[in-house]
Amino acid sequence: MKRVAESTIRRLSLYLTALEEIGARGTRTVSSEELAQLGGTTSAQVRKDLSVFGSFGKRGLGYSVAELTARLRSILGLGRRWRVCIIGAGKVGAALAQYPGFPERGFDIVAVYDTDPARIGERWGDLKVRDAASLEADSSALNCDIAVLAVPASAAQRMAERAVAAGVRAILNFVPVQLSVPRNVAVRNVNMAVELEALSFALTNRG
């Protein structure tokens, strides 16, 4: 598959959220105009985004909600389940472990790690907090695809490297640190500082 821009993937994800809402209301077809409105873009952009992945919809009839939902889920890799470990059993890690969006999107939390002896062994629902020292040793049994990183900033780069050594190929990074990882490892950053500063900028400079 040719290289797809991050902004395209982002919009596909928004179209999917919109389609799932439309489908839940029992609606069977949707126009590119409607999808554009729900995804916050233009109908030309919707058609362009979808054309990258082949032909969808019938001229004048719009898209089948069920068919387009299934195709987008498949394009986005949601047709299977992924194995996720959370590294960092502090407050952010605990909140993420409870996040219903993970299992809903096919992300199964299979392990939680920490380095703090006070946390290791703690029961988190069906899981028990594991010693981060066993990250690499656990890898063949746990076989994690994705690591969710929620550790102190000073530990982030080293933990990312260890997760990669343990076979992880994607990282969801909640630490405000620019991680350096091999090219074949995907990283997404959730940087709260950036979001907060965009708001304070807007409040400061509003008309």
Add this chain to the structure above:
Amino acid sequence: MKRVAESTIRRLSLYLTALEEIGARGTRTVSSEELAQLGGTTSAQVRKDLSVFGSFGKRGLGYSVAELTARLRSILGLGRRWRVCIIGAGKVGAALAQYPGFPERGFDIVAVYDTDPARIGERWGDLKVRDAASLEADSSALNCDIAVLAVPASAAQRMAERAVAAGVRAILNFVPVQLSVPRNVAVRNVNMAVELEALSFALTNRG
């Protein structure tokens, strides 16, 4: 001030994070090349971004870390404190109330709201969970600048409208819903589904 692109603000925020780290190590000056590396961009982009806000640095000497940090904090509206209310006292709200990045960046949590009688009155550190029914009535006393939205999807739009009616001018939205608000209200979305799907896409389509 002329309109500044969201992507520019995002990079200014990353430069600031980098500068604060550099400053904490005791370094006094920084080149645009170093800032570019830390912010994940090019030195030409750094110079272009900063030139929007006036002249910084001396040719050949680089930027003063202290001066540039202060200017960026001022540009980003971090020279003052903001009053924040969290709407939704569930797990996401609880995690956010504990997030140290809020007070560090000048965001003071002054109230938490919920509609669930089982949660109203609960003690959260110095705060008590308030009845969301009093959102508008509280506004003159609490004077919130920013609402953090962490409610169920079905309640998000209505709560956003009520927050705006109560005088809020910026919303940090954790609900995977496209909010519709007046033009003068700034909204930032933290959409976990988008991040997760970007990772599953990358894992599915990697070479």
